[in-house]
Amino acid sequence: MTIEAVQDGPAVYFDGTSSRKRQVMLRLGPSLEIVEDGTLVATWPFDDVRRADGAAGRLRLSCTSASALARLEVDDPATAAALVGRCKALDVDRGGPRQTVRIVFWSAAAIASIVAIVIYGIPILADRLAPLVPRSVEQRMGQAVDMQVRALFGDKVCEEPEGKAAFAKMIEKLRTAGGIDYPLDAHVLPSKVPNAIALPGGKVYLFSALLDKATSPDEIAGVLAHELGHGYHRHHMRSLIHNGGTSFVIGLLLGDITGGSAVIFASRQLLSASHSREAELEADDYANTVMRKLGRSPVPLAELLLRITGEQRKQLGGFNILNSHPLTEDRLALARKHDGPNTGPEILSPAEWEALKAICGTK
Ligand SMILES: [Zn+2]
Secondary structure, eight states: OOGGGOOEEEEEEEOSSSOOOEEEEEEESSSEEEEETTEEEEEEOGGGEEEOOOOTTSEEEEETTSOTTOEEEEOOHHHHHHHHHHOTTTTTTSSSHHHHHHHHHHHHHHHHHHHHHHHHHHHHHHHHHGGGSOHHHHHHHHHHHHHHHHHHTTTOOOOOHHHHHHHHHHHHHHHHHTTOOSOOEEEEEOOSSOOEEEOTTSEEEEEHHHHHHOSSHHHHHHHHHHHHHHHHTTHHHHHHHHHTHHHHHHHHHHOHHHHHHHHHHHHHHHHTOOOOHHHHHHHHHHHHHHHHHTTOOSHHHHHHHHHHHHHHTTTOOSSSTTTTSOOHHHHHHHHHHHOOOOOSOOSSOHHHHHHHHTTTSOO
16 A cells, blocks of 8 residues: 555544544545544645654644644554655744744743843842842752853863862861851862852852962962852842843743743853952952951962963953953952961861862872
């Protein structure tokens, strides 16, 4: 039996207005005729039939000139094959330009409808809203960003045990002195870019190049304290609500699919986040306070940044602590104002410091 010889076959029909499953016969004439109990209930021109998403092994069809939700499900292989042979435009807009246009249109419409709220409402609200965002939401954001960070670094973290122990000790000292009452999850990532980030929800990443450039534990501790300051003051959430306002609000309103893309958008925002000058000063102030509480000088932080900016300012692209932390000279001056003699114990012993520097096993 050839495909052309098939003239009719069984199918399940959903008319698109009720959820009722109707057992029908398909008549393959000049058009696709849907017949229920001997009565013609619908006619679909073959050229209007499209493949709808469905389970593998079953042909699901929709029709551009029928109700948008109308579907046919064809299990019988001979009937399915006959239909595929006759419906020339079956796959015409799957993933093609029309599909893209549709997505862009609806995204634009959604954004347009909300942009007024964002422009007039969000900037004022951001500062007041940020502290109200539940930790759990912040944690979810952090997790999403975390996945992107991990993917960027090919899922590699530096794990030399002695280095890890030293790093954990430093982080714990900073956490306690900084009054952070939630646990931190800190790692060193192998990277040629000197950077550090603290993500919402307590993730902290130190990029190994910063360790290579550093000459003392106080320099690294200072950088980490600064990053923790951004977390402590919830600057990420603030800049997220500012910069990512549109997607963020859409995500909150719609959840699920759009919410998912909002999370991805938010991740990108956070990774490339440049905080406001006020936020930077606040984080510096936090770092200065934390270092003084530990009886250590806040000056090495500024010295490290100054040293690296002097060397590398021109070579580095975005996504970097240095680009988002300009005016290093001013900050050095500020740190000097907070400076005093080192009254506290060294944050790491010389042996621990050596171990931390070798945490990636590259030395
Ligand atoms: Zn900063």
